[in-house]
Amino acid sequence: MDIIDKKKLARIIIALVLFLVAEIIVHLGLTDGQYGLWIQFGLFLVPYLIAGYDVLARAGRGIVHGQIFDENFLMSVATIGAFALVFFPDAEPHMAEGAAVMLFYQVGELFQDYAVGKSRKSIADMMDIAPEFANVMKDGELVQVDPYDVAINDEIVIKPGERVPLDGIIVSGKSQLDTAALTGESVPRVVEEGAEVISGCVNMTGVIHVRVEKPYDQSTVQRILELVEEASERKARTENFITRFARYYTPVVVGMALILAIVPPLLFGQPWSSCVQSALVFLVVSCPCALVISVPLSFFGGIGAASKRGILIKGSSYLETLGSVDTVVFDKTGTLTNGSFNVVAVHAEHDVDPDHLLSYAAHAEAYSDHPIAVSVKESYSGIIDQAQIDHVEERSGQGVSAQINSHTVLVGNDKLMRAEQVPFHNCELVGTVLHIALDGAYIGHIVIADVLKDDAQAAIAGLRNAGVKKTVMLSGDREEVAIAVADRLGIDEVHAQLLPAEKVTCVEQLLSAQNEREKLAFVGDGINDAPVLMRADIGIAMGAMGSDAAIEAADIVLMDDKPSNIATAISIARKTMRIVWQNIIFAIGVKVVIMILALPFIGIATMWLAVFGDVGVACLAILNAMRALRVKG
Amino acid sequence: MKRMYKLEGRLCGNCAAKIEDKVAKIDGVNKASVNFMTMKFTLDTADEKHADILEESKKIFDVIEPTCTIKA
Numbered sequence: 001m002d003i004i005d006k007k008k009l010a011r012i013i014i015a016l017v018l019f020l021v022a023e024i025i026v027h028l029g030l031t032d033g034q035y036g037l038w039i040q041f042g043l044f045l046v047p048y049l050i051a052g053y054d055v056l057a058r059a060g061r062g063i064v065h066g067q068i069f070d071e072n073f074l075m076s077v078a079t080i081g082a083f084a085l086v087f088f089p090d091a092e093p094h095m096a097e098g099a100a101v102m103l104f105y106q107v108g109e110l111f112q113d114y115a116v117g118k119s120r121k122s123i124a125d126m127m128d129i130a131p132e133f134a135n136v137m138k139d140g141e142l143v144q145v146d147p148y149d150v151a152i153n154d155e156i157v158i159k160p161g162e163r164v165p166l167d168g169i170i171v172s173g174k175s176q177l178d179t180a181a182l183t184g185e186s187v188p189r190v191v192e193e194g195a196e197v198i199s200g201c202v203n204m205t206g207v208i209h210v211r212v213e214k215p216y217d218q219s220t221v222q223r224i225l226e227l228v229e230e231a232s233e234r235k236a237r238t239e240n241f242i243t244r245f246a247r248y249y250t251p252v253v254v255g256m257a258l259i260l261a262i263v264p265p266l267l268f269g270q271p272w273s274s275c276v277q278s279a280l281v282f283l284v285v286s287c288p289c290a291l292v293i294s295v296p297l298s299f300f301g302g303i304g305a306a307s308k309r310g311i312l313i314k315g316s317s318y319l320e321t322l323g324s325v326d327t328v329v330f331d332k333t334g335t336l337t338n339g340s341f342n343v344v345a346v347h348a349e350h351d352v353d354p355d356h357l358l359s360y361a362a363h364a365e366a367y368s369d370h371p372i373a374v375s376v377k378e379s380y381s382g383i384i385d386q387a388q389i390d391h392v393e394e395r396s397g398q399g400v401s402a403q404i405n406s407h408t409v410l411v412g413n414d415k416l417m418r419a420e421q422v423p424f425h426n427c428e429l430v431g432t433v434l435h436i437a438l439d440g441a442y443i444g445h446i447v448i449a450d451v452l453k454d455d456a457q458a459a460i461a462g463l464r465n466a467g468v469k470k471t472v473m474l475s476g477d478r479e480e481v482a483i484a485v486a487d488r489l490g491i492d493e494v495h496a497q498l499l500p501a502e503k504v505t506c507v508e509q510l511l512s513a514q515n516e517r518e519k520l521a522f523v524g525d526g527i528n529d530a531p532v533l534m535r536a537d538i539g540i541a542m543g544a545m546g547s548d549a550a551i552e553a554a555d556i557v558l559m560d561d562k563p564s565n566i567a568t569a570i571s572i573a574r575k576t577m578r579i580v581w582q583n584i585i586f587a588i589g590v591k592v593v594i595m596i597l598a599l600p601f602i603g604i605a606t607m608w609l610a611v612f613g614d615v616g617v618a619c620l621a622i623l624n625a626m627r628a629l630r631v632k633g
Numbered sequence: 634m635k636r637m638y639k640l641e642g643r644l645c646g647n648c649a650a651k652i653e654d655k656v657a658k659i660d661g662v663n664k665a666s667v668n669f670m671t672m673k674f675t676l677d678t679a680d681e682k683h684a685d686i687l688e689e690s691k692k693i694f695d696v697i698e699p700t701c702t703i704k705a
Contacts, residue, residue, distance in 0.1 A: 058699070065696040070648070113643065120670060229671055243650045292646035293669075300670045 005113065012106050015051035019099055022047065026096070037093060041086055044095040052079065052102035069250045071287040075105050078283040081276060082607060088273040097607040101284060104608075108615020112293070115622040119297055122304070122629055129181045129200045129221055131165035137209070147199075147216040154212045158203045166212045167219045170195050173208035177201040182224070183310035183560040200224065223551060227312050231303045234315025238580055242295045246288035253286035253595070264600055274600050277607075281598035284610035287618075290587035294621035295580055301628030302576030310559035311569045318555040321538050323573035327520045328468050328566065329507060331532070332475035332485060334525025335542050335563055336459070337450040341371050343379035344451065345429055348444035355382075357444045361436055363389055364402040364411040372432060373400075375448055395419075399434070410437040417442070430484035450477070452485065455564040460489045462567030466574065472510060474503050503532050511536070523566060524554075540566060576628045583621040590617050635664075635677040638687075642701040644669045655693045659686055674703055 022043035049056075052075070059076035062068060082098030134147045137155040147165040150156060155171065158164055164177070176188040179201045188204055191197060197210055200221035216222055235243075261279035264270035299316035306313050313319050333339045348354040362380035365373035366389055377384065390403035398419060399412015410420055411434055417424040422437040424445070431449030435442065453459075460471055472493040475482040482496035495506050511520055522529075522536035525543055530553035533539030541554035543561030551557050558565050594613040597605035649669035656665040661682040666675045678686045691703055 061699065067697060070697075116645075116669075120672065124671075229668070229673065230675075246647055246650065287647075289645060289647060292650060296646055296670060 005110070008106070008110060012051055012103065012110065015047040015103055015106075018047040018050065019044070019096075019103060022099075023096065037086065040093060041083070041095050044099040045083070048079065048083070048095075048099040048102050051099070051106050052076075055102065055105070069254065071289060074250075074254070074283050074286055075102065078280045078607070078610075081280045081283070085273055085276065088276070094277070094607070101607050101611045104611045105615055108611070108619055111619050112289070112615065112622060115619065115626065116293065116297070119301065119622075119626050119629060129163070130225060131163040131199060131221065134165035135159070135162075147219075150212055150216065152212055152215060156210050156212055158197075158208050158210060160203055160205055160207065162203055164197050164199050164201045164203060164210070165219075166199050166210075166216055167214045168197055168210040168212045170197060171209045171211050173206055175206035175208050176204045178204050179560075182220070185310065185560050185562075224307070224312060227314055227551075227557075228303060228307050231300075231313060231315045234317045236299055236316040236320035238320060238577075238584070239295055239299060239316060242288075242291045242584070246292050249288050250286050253282055256595075257282035257286070260600065270600055274603055278598045278600045278603065278605075281605050281607060281610040282595055284607065285591045285594050285613040287614050289614070290618035290621040291584060293618065294583045294587070294625040297622060298576055298579045298583065298625040298628045301625060302572055305629055306569055306572045309565060309568055309572075311565055311572070312551075312557040312559065313569070313573075314555050314557075318538060319573050319576055321519050322521065322556065322570060323577035324517065325519045325521045325538060325570060325573075326467070326469040327472065327510060327514065327518065328463055328470075329472040329474060329510060329520060329522045329536065330491075330563075331503065331522070331524040331529055332473050332477060332482060333450060334561070335523050336456045336473065336485065336489065337452050339450065339525065341375040341432070341448050342451045343375055343446055344431060344449045345427070345447040346444070347427060347447070349442060352443045354444070357436055358446065360404060360407075360409050360438065360443075361411050361434060361446055363404045364392070364400050364409045364436075367392055368394070368400065372434065372448055376434070376446065408439050411435075430481050449481070452488065453561070453563060455562050457489055459563035459567060460491060462564055463570065464490075466567045466570040468567075468570065474498055474506055476500070500528055503529065504535055507532050507535055521566075521570075523563070525561075529553075540569070579624055579628050583624055586624075587617050587621050634680045634683045635675065636683070638674045638676070639704040640667075640672040640674055640701055641704050642698075644672065644698055644701040648698040648701070652690075652693055652697050655697070656686075656690045659689055661686055665690070 025043060026040055055072045056076050058072040062070050062073050079098045079102045082094045082101065085094040131147050133144050134150050135142050135157045136145050136150055137157060142157055150166055156165065156168065160175070170191060170193050172193055174192040176190050177197065178188050180186055181202070182198065182200045197208070199219040257279040260282060261276050264275050265272045299319060302319050303313050303316065330336055346354045346358055348357045358380050359382055361376050362384055365376050366384050366386060388405050392400065392402040394400050395412060395416055398416035399410065401408065401410050410416055410422065413433065414424065414435065417435050417437065420437065420440070422440060422442050424435045424442045427433050427445055427447055429447045431447045434446045434448065436444055436446070463471060470493065471491045472495070473482065473486050473491045475494070475496045476498055477496060479496040482494050486494040498506060507522055514520060519537040521538040521540055522532050523540045523542060524533055525541070533541060533553045538556060539554040540556045540558065541551070542558045542563065556569060591613050594605050594609055596602065598610070646669050649667040653665055653667040656662060656676070661679045662676070664677040676687060676690065694701055694703060
């Protein structure tokens with residue numbers, strides 16, 4: 001479908017030309033004769049009918065079906081009224097205005113169609129992440145099928161340049177995936193055998209064979225599309241307000257127009273012509289189009305812009321609430337920190353080589369699967385030579401002792417050191433400290449901690465910039481660890497050593513401490529925190545790529561695990577709400593002002609102004625609403 | 634039964650809201666939504682009445698916005 005209706009455009013141009021010709025004829029005084037007024041009437045009637053016959057036809061049709069308050073009806077009455085003023089002997093002729101109002105109404109409509117069509121298209125482009133086909137291995141042959149027809153455990157082949165059609169696990173091959181359409185992240189993700197791939201990503205470099213894990217209608221891409229499309233069903237309060245407003249606004253204004261046209265002339269002897277003129281102005285501005293189009297468009301634009309950044313908002317009501325969030329509560333692990341342990345420091349005693357320290361620790365922990373042991377081994381860049389290890393002994397709750405190269409090595413916490421009577425000293429860093437002793441002598445310690453995400457600091461600063469007043473961190477971790485993290489990030493309030501159930505209580509306390517206009521958002525990693533996600537005004541789940549539970553429980557889902565996206569989401573929400581309110585105030589304001597100016601005893605507002613108050617305002621409001629679609633950066 | 638239909642033609646937000654309202658009032662409709670941004674009509678009805686309600690919805694579209702039609 002073409003965005004612009006070419007036939008209509010041509011019609012309006014012809015009408016416009018004829019209208020100008022008529023104006024010139026009138027101004028040259030060629031119609032000054034006896035029947036001049038009627039010639040003028042005819043001259044303007046032609047472009048009027050060419051431009052507006054469809055509006056008149058639809059208005060007639062509406063009357064037949066009892067739909068009297070639509071815009072076609074209002075425009076028809078207003079313009080016919082303008083022409084009819086010729087029958088009032090004391091009135092100036094208004095045929096030119098009648099024709100012009102219809103012309104400009106149509107130009108405005110055309111423009112409005114164009115703007116709406118354009119934003120529909122950009123939304124469609126934004127959601128153009130659905131795969132068109134899947135290559136399935138069937139009896140050793142590759143067949144191209146509809147993604148709907150692929151079953152779980154089928155093997156599909158994804159070539160470079162193709163979109164991943166279904167969620168699955170790579171069985172062979174290696175490639176880079178472009179996840180930008182899902183997460184907004186431009187750095188490609190490297191994947192190889194055993195890795196999970198998510199539908200909607202684009203395969204960039206190599207051919208991969210994937211075993212399908214989920215049917216198409218439950219795959220990530222399909223869920224995202226459903227979410228975004230159904231988002232408009234959960235309407236925001238503002239949206240409902242506008243719908244209700246529109247339902248009453250038009251009949252009320254039409255009623256006022258009627259009263260205005262009849263009452264003053266009958267009761268106060270005002271001239272009919274000026275009162276009817278005021279009434280006509282009322283009719284023209286009585287259409288609520290500027291609002292009923294631009295408000296939902298802004299919300300949809302905001303949701304679309306967010307989804308482009310990998311932020312899924314489940315409804316415009318959530319977008320609205322998110323815009324007024326002033327407290328953000330984080331569950332530390334998985335949101336601000338990676339949730340995995342890493343070696344953050346290796347502190348060797350002054351005469352010891354740190355590499356040796358790490359090497360002893362890695363060898364001693366070689367057989368352990370404990371997360372701490374794993375992180376030590378990961379940070380050790382050398383090769384673990386198992387031939388050197390002997391007599392490994394796990395000391396429950398303390399650590400491990402081992403013979404390495406016939407040296408006795410102890411790796412563990414302060415309890416182990418005390419038990420073995422090794423003098424040691426503590427570290428100034430916060431985290432889990434592993435002390436290491438060699439043949440009974442202390443040689444240093446390794447600090448292991450949950451690492452802050454790269455953008456955690458930027459995330460908190462971003463929230464502040466976006467206008468969030470208070471940040472709170474909840475953690476099940478030890479108090480000193482939690483406080484250290486909070487201090488580094490600049491978080492206002494910390495609650496540590498919480499059990500999962502206590503997190504709900506904590507959020508409830510925070511909720512009851514704030515007044516009704518203040519909103520609280522809770523950010524979790526979607527694992528184990530569903531109750532808190534539901535309890536908060538807004539539940540935000542992070543790192544949700546492929547996690548169904550998180551998508552289910554949260555109101556807002558961040559596809560990747562970058563906490564800085566929360567500030568982005570809040571900024572998008574605030575921008576959207578700003579645009580919505582700008583439009584509401586602008587549209588209602590202009591219309592009210594025009595109505596006041598049109599009152600008979602003021603009588604400044606003309607039909608020209610009224611037509612601006614209708615289609616002009618609608619176009620400006622739509623243009624403003626389209627800003628919500630734009631994604632920064 | 635919940636199904637989604639594509640819409641074609643011109644549709645404004647005001648008409649969409651009016652149509653949504655009217656369709657929702659048909660007996661047997663659980664939920665109706667007319668999305669003028671995505672041009673989609675979602676109809677959730679009692680199973681056995683779905684076809685009838687769809688026909689009735691088409692008539693409502695025809696009255697309120699004759700230039701917009703449901704693509705079956």
